[in-house]
């Protein structure tokens with residue numbers, strides 16, 4: 484199976500690549516290494532797909548959104564959040580539907596803040612919830628047995644450690660990666676997999 488991973492060098496992306504590359508051909512993409520793509524730029528996504536040709540799965544572990552209190556969010560913060568994590572992933576699906584083989588899959592990233600917000604998470608919570616709504620509905624429209632799902636991680640252990648916070652409540656990146664692998668190798672579609680415990684069970 485030929486799998487394109489956008490965000491392959493990130494905390495979650497690197498763990499996903501490690502999990503997949505033992506059994507599959509993995510094409511790593513990002514802004515600054517591997518195959519180059521800026522997912523906030525539609526033309527850049529189109530160029531990436533033209534370059535790689537047919538793939539069997541696309542995984543996205545990239546996407547930034549602002550973390551700032553509601554009344555401090557500038558227009559630019561909101562625009563970048565929507566163009567990046569939301570429209571970047573939406574366009575990976577819209578533009579990628581033609582290059583996926585029959586029955587192929589898209590696996591996107593949302594996040595627990597969609598349903599468990601924190602002060603300052605408005606932009607990220609909004610974007611994550613939009614991705615989850617997109618996945619549930621887009622699955623109904625995709626042709627040729629194409630599938631689309633999202634993984635919704637809680638805090639990742641390595642991310643908490645990098646922030647200088649207590650890593651213990653976090654889920655190891657390797658466990659989060661297991662949910663992405665389930666989406667790629669399984670037959671589910673229109674699902675959002677919450678990752679609270681590392682078990683990666685779908686709700």
Ligand SMILES: NC(=O)c1ccc[n+]([C@@H]2O[C@H](COP(=O)([O-])OP(=O)(O)OC[C@H]3O[C@@H](n4cnc5c(N)ncnc54)[C@H](OP(=O)(O)O)[C@@H]3O)[C@@H](O)[C@H]2O)c1
Pocket residue numbers: 489490491492493494495496512513514515516520521522523544545546547567568571592593594595635636637638639640642643
């Ligand atoms: N880590 C957590 O605790 C956590 C929890 C819940 C949800 N999530 C979500 O999971 C996803 C991955 O998180 P992460 O912590 O693994 O992120 P990360 O460590 O910051 O890595 C992000 C990856 O995406 C690439 N990237 C960033 N912007 C890009 C763009 N515009 N176009 C293409 N590639 C881009 C980065 O490489 P370049 O800089 O080279 O492009 C990098 O490989 C994000 O959507 C995040 O919101 C993370």
